[in-house]
Amino acid sequence: MAQFQDFTGIRAAIDAFPNIDRASVEAAQARNAMLTKPPAALGRLEELAIWYAGWRGAERPRITAPQVVVFAGNHGVTAQGISAFPAEVTVQMVANFQAGGAAINQLAKTFGAKMDVVALDLDRPTADFTQGPAMSMAQCVAAFQVGWDAVDAQTDLLVTGEMGIGNTTSAAAIAAALFGGDGASWAGRGTGLDDRGVALKAAVIDRGLAQNPDLDPLQVLAALGGREVAAMAGAIAGARARRIPVILDGFICTAAAACLSAVNPHALDHVVAGHVSAEQAHARLLRHLDKEPLLALNMRLGEGSGAALAIGILQGAVACHSGMATFAEAGVADGAAG
Numbered sequence: 001m002a003q004f005q006d007f008t009g010i011r012a013a014i015d016a017f018p019n020i021d022r023a024s025v026e027a028a029q030a031r032n033a034m035l036t037k038p039p040a041a042l043g044r045l046e047e048l049a050i051w052y053a054g055w056r057g058a059e060r061p062r063i064t065a066p067q068v069v070v071f072a073g074n075h076g077v078t079a080q081g082i083s084a085f086p087a088e089v090t091v092q093m094v095a096n097f098q099a100g101g102a103a104i105n106q107l108a109k110t111f112g113a114k115m116d117v118v119a120l121d122l123d124r125p126t127a128d129f130t131q132g133p134a135m136s137m138a139q140c141v142a143a144f145q146v147g148w149d150a151v152d153a154q155t156d157l158l159v160t161g162e163m164g165i166g167n168t169t170s171a172a173a174i175a176a177a178l179f180g181g182d183g184a185s186w187a188g189r190g191t192g193l194d195d196r197g198v199a200l201k202a203a204v205i206d207r208g209l210a211q212n213p214d215l216d217p218l219q220v221l222a223a224l225g226g227r228e229v230a231a232m233a234g235a236i237a238g239a240r241a242r243r244i245p246v247i248l249d250g251f252i253c254t255a256a257a258a259c260l261s262a263v264n265p266h267a268l269d270h271v272v273a274g275h276v277s278a279e280q281a282h283a284r285l286l287r288h289l290d291k292e293p294l295l296a297l298n299m300r301l302g303e304g305s306g307a308a309l310a311i312g313i314l315q316g317a318v319a320c321h322s323g324m325a326t327f328a329e330a331g332v333a334d335g336a337a338g
Contacts, residue, residue: 001149002148002238002241003145004141004144004145004148005141006137006141007137007140007141007216007218007219009141010141010144010218010237010263011218011263013237013241014237014260014263014264014267015263015264017237017240017241017264017266017267018240018241018243019266019269020051020054020055020269020270021054021055021057021243022054024053024054024056024057024058024059025050025051025053025054027053027059028049028050028053028054028059028060028321029050031059031060031321031326032046032049032050032321034326034327034328034334035320035321035324035325035326035327036324036325036326036327036330036332037324042317042320044294045313045316045317045320045321046317046321048272048313048314048317048318049061049317049318049320049321049322050321051245051272052157052245052314052317052318053318053321055243055244055245055270056156056243056245057243060321060322061156061318061321061322062156062318062322063156063157063311063314063315063318063319064156065114065152065154065155065156065157066111066112066113066114066155066156066157066158066159066311066315067113067114067115067116067151067152067155067157067158067159068104068107068108068113068114068115068116068158068159068160068161068304068307068308069115069116069117069118069147069150069151069158069159069160069161069235069304070097070104070115070116070117070118070160070161070162070163070303070304071118071119071120071146071147071150071160071161071162071163071227071228071231071232071235072090072093072094072097072117072118072119072120072122072162072163072164072228073090073119073120073121073122073125073126073143073162073164073167073226073227073228073229073231074087074090074121074122074124074125074126074164074165074166074226075087075125075126075134075164075165075166075167075169075170075226076125076126076127076128076129076134077126077128077129077130077134077166077169077170077204077208078125078165078166079128080128080130080200080204081200082166082169082190082193082197082200082201082204083165083166083169083190083191083193084190084191084192084193084197085165085191086165087125087165087166089165090122090163090164090165091119091122093163094117094119094122094163097115097117097163097303098117102303103301103303103305104161104303104304104305104308107305107308107309107311108308110312111308111311111312111315113157113159113308113311114152114155116150116152118146118147118150118231120143120146120227120228120231121227126139126225126226126227129170129173129208129211129212129223129224130204130207130208130211131211132211132212133212133222133223134170134222134223134224134225134226135222135223135225135226135227135230136222137219137222139222139227140218140221140222140225140230143227143228143230143231143234144221144230144231144233144234144237145234146227146231146234147160147230147231147232147233147234147235147236147237147238148234148235148237148238148241149234149238150231150234150235150238151235151238151239151242151244153242155239155242155244156244156245157244157245157246157247157311157314158235158236158239158244158245158246158247159246159247159249159274159304159307159308159311160232160235160236160246160248160249160253160256160304160307161249161253161302161303161304161305161307161308162228162229162232162249162252162253162302162303162304163228163302163303164226164227164228164229164252165191166226167226167228167229167252168187168188168190168191168251168252168279169187169190169201169204169205170224170225170226170229170252170255171229171251171252171254171255171256172186172187172188172201172205172251172255172281173186173205173208173209173224174220174221174224174225174229174255174256174258174259175255175258175281175285175288176205176209177209177212177215177220177223177224178217178220178258178259178262178288179258179285179288182202182205182206182209183201183202183203183204183205183206183209184199184202185281186202186205186281187201187202187205187281188251188279188280188281188282189279189280190279208223208224209224212224217259217260217262217263218259218263220259220262221233221256221259225255225256225259229252229255229256230256232252232253232256232257233256233257233259233260236248236256236257236260236268236271237260237267239270240267240270243270244270245270245271245272245314246270246271246272247271247272247273247274247294247307247308247310247311247314248271248272248273248274248291248307249274249275249277249302249303249304249305249306249307249308250275250277250279250282250299250300250301250302250306250307251277251279251281251282251285252302253304253307254273254282254285254286254289254291255285257271257289258285258288258289261289268289268291271291272291272294272310272314273286273289273291273292273293273294274293274294274295274306274307274308274309274310275293275294275295275296275297275299275306275307275309275310276293276295276296277299277300277306278298278299278300279300294310294313295309295310295313297309
């Protein structure tokens with residue numbers, strides 16, 4: 001199990017990520033060509049199944065142990081009035097997750113996913129990034145480590161979710177720092193801001209960018225992120241080290257993942273986008289990462305909810321690929337199906 005002391009260690013781990021197993025990809029492609037269906041009749045489900053087989057190193061994989069991890073953290077930038085809800089809601093929602101009462105609990109249960117809730121120093125918010133970095137390197141590395149360690153070694157499909165009042169502001173600031181643009185081009189309504197609130201949020205992001213200039217991707221994560229954002233990045237990275245495919249959730253999760261991609265453009269090869277959320281900049285962020293979402297349902301809840309719903313799509317894709325008969329097995333003349 002990797003233990004990180006600084007950003008140098010994280011960068012080294014990212015650069016040492018394992019790659020997809022090409023032999024398993026080729027075997028899965030060959031099997032797919034023999035299944036009792038017309039060529040490409042299952043559309044993108046076929047691509048997903050082959051991709052999944054390559055990461056799991058199996059011609060006929062199964063999904064038996066999905067995991068949802070929800071990370072929670074509080075943000076000092078909420079002092080600038082950028083959220084429609086107070087920071088206390090983070091603590092209250094963590095209790096709701098633990099009691100099984102949130103939407104993510106229901107979705108995880110529906111698709112047979114183990115669910116874990118990890119709260120990171122909720123009584124100690126990050127610093128206000130309009131005044132300086134939200135986190136020191138040590139704080140960011142510690143949160144990244146929590147995420148890395150939260151991935152169950154027996155998991156075969158990971159979803160990372162989040163809870164943290166103010167974290168759409170953090171995500172928008174990260175996106176602006178990584179991909180350019182100002183606060184207005186990335187700020188959205190979050191939990192329900194009106195136009196005046198969005199304008200304030202954009203101005204706060206601009207102040208944060210001005211206060212924290214010229215940073216590399218991991219410094220961006222520390223300066224503009226939050227503990228739960230850094231933990232999601234750590235979990236996505238930890239999954240890659242274990243060859244566990246990941247489904248991305250919404251804007252905040254995608255911003256966390258973008259920090260890894262900015263370190264190494266192949267760092268997210270094990271990742272698919274579960275959905276595109278209603279947060280206005282999420283689609284643009286996905287385009288920067290070249291990720292086509294599986295679902296578009298106008299969701300904006302967070303918690304990992306959109307990605308958890310997409311677990312069913314991956315399960316369906318893999319079940320068809322691994323469970324269907326080949327033409328020879330079924331005694332069907334090749335090409336007769338359909």
